[in-house]
Amino acid sequence: xxxxxxxxxxxxxxxxxxxxxxxxxxxxxxxxxxxxxxxxxxxxxxxxxxxxxxxxxxxxxxxxxxxxxxxxxxxxxxxxxxxxxxxxxxxxxxxxxxxxxxxxxxxxxxxxxxxx
Numbered sequence: 001x002x003x004x005x006x007x008x009x010x011x012x013x014x015x016x017x018x019x020x021x022x023x024x025x026x027x028x029x030x031x032x033x034x035x036x037x038x039x040x041x042x043x044x045x046x047x048x049x050x051x052x053x054x055x056x057x058x059x060x061x062x063x064x065x066x067x068x069x070x071x072x073x074x075x076x077x078x079x080x081x082x083x084x085x086x087x088x089x090x091x092x093x094x095x096x097x098x099x100x101x102x103x104x105x106x107x108x109x110x111x112x113x114x115x116x
């Protein structure tokens with residue numbers, strides 16, 4: 001029962017993190033460059049890099065870069081929010097892998113035979 005409560009709290013925390021990052025990205029995009037921009041970029045960093053390399057760069061190569069600066073606030077909010085969502089998915093994957101490996105560890109120890 002505590003695992004259910006813990007996973008529910010983790011889901012709520014993940015949603016709050018993604019929403020806060022999107023709201024922060026929108027605020028910094030609307031007000032222009034500020035010192036908070038580097039903080040937001042740092043908090044969304046691993047997911048933002050994955051998003052740029054595997055999604056945005058191929059799209060820019062296929063469709064061409066228009067170079068228009070319109071929608072900067074919405075673009076910053078989308079980038080920060082999606083980067084945070086990718087971070088949540090990365091963390092979820094690591095936790096699931098660790099749980100699966102931990103569940104298999106006792107069975108692996110039982111199967112191990114002593115060396116002669």
